Amino acid sequence: MTDTPARLLSLLSLLQTPREWPGSELAQRLQVSPRTIRRDIERLRDLGYPVEATLGAEGGYRLVAGAAMPPLLLDDEEAVAIAVGLRAGAGHAIEGVEEASVRALAKLEQVLPSRLRHRVGALQTATIALTRGDGSSVDPRTLTTMASAVAGRERLRFAYRAGDGAESRRQVEPYRLVSTGSRWYLVAYDLEREDWRTFRVDRVDEAFATGARFAPRELPMDAEDFVRRGLRGGEKQTYLVEVTFTAGAAELPEWLRSAALPGGGAQTSVRFESADAPEWMVARLALTGLPFTVRGPAALRAAAGALASRLASAAVGAP
Template structure:
């Protein structure tokens, strides 16, 4: 194999198999000399791939964990498996991996060959996930189109269905995708209405990145999550003044709560306190607080306190059966 770039790619593909490769076996696989393998290993190291060599009569090479994540080479089956998994994580707003899934999926689908995109879509359509909450799942392709438009600062067009079913066509400057843990929202500047708007992604269809670039406008709030929270508070849903004390550091709690609930403040005791206005139901709030996985005390509102008390009793009785 005389084509150096192609040989390096084949060598890297072999090294990404979790095993140690003797230099002689690599040379035989690639039809080159052991000296060429040593030079190619040095080239990979120069490119940032941490290749470790073992000493001995035979000697061997293996790819080890490094300080940075180097590019990966995937075969067809591996690429399809990862894409399907990312779609599941992105399409149903799985807490903790949802936004990362969208970013990774957008990058992967950008380079997937057409034949593999077809296989991914076929698998996706042939499976039925068990959703939670109100079952408001979204098409991962919608998310990836939106994520690409946000990253590329491209104007976005789409069809939108309001809560009462009224259809409309929108042209926006997308700012951020925000996950609340069970729903996706797009925060964007609506060009036709000359104002900031939030859109439930499960109500969006036919998204299209126009290619027209824009300079990001200044948000009227501190960040996109705060703007979404204010928008939900104006939606007419009942608001709750949430006041909860956690027996855990603020950083621990903040990492396990949706950004729309705000940031907890640290207490001298080592715990933290969350005070926020939320339009989520008390049932959902109770579940989200419990999923933080630490002791907490609900100071308000009274409805949330009563629901948590009743829920804890039901769970205790269920565990005793």
């Protein structure tokens, strides 16, 4: 075998079998001289593979555990077995290995030939896993699509079914995947709603990456805390209120003064999180009696416009 890279891969594949290989047998398998085998062993060591040699007439070699995890070569059967196991670990959010399973699965399926992906899918379809809790599980392909989009900062499109059964199409900028041990959640910026959202992954369908890249936005808190707050509220979504008042900070009521941003002057901007309905939040802001402008999110701006229209209609014909 004269092709050095191909020969090194073949040699590495043999050494990954848990046994000791005499140098003469390796030379015979690869159809090269024992001297070439010795040089190839040194090349593998330079690449970080811990190959141990034993003294003697035959000069045996074996791959041993090292300080770091080197790349592994897998045959078809091994690749299929690992992919099926990773899908099981990721799809049912097995506590302690769920996030690592998704990362490894995304890497493996990226390079898996289509014929092997078909075999993995067939095995997955024919397998039933016993789950806990409400038995919610996700399609591992959805998880790997999302994980790749998060890593590549690529926008996602998908169909989503809310808790009340309402269905919608979403386009988002994915930020993080978060596992609670029994469910997966995607934290993402919803482009249509112009706000951060949490999506239960088991309610996602037809997820695909659009190919459009994006510059990551700054989430107002850790992704884990964002999901945790939503769960404490029975999965009630929170949003970031951004409002500018034409008034000094001292004129604001107490509940707004603590959210005032530095700046001072004739205008004061406030920023805080709320889980209240946008209509109720706009009413509370209006009851301050101070002129204000809603900067975000879009749902709050829409609620302000609707309230203004209703008040304007109510004032028509008034003396």
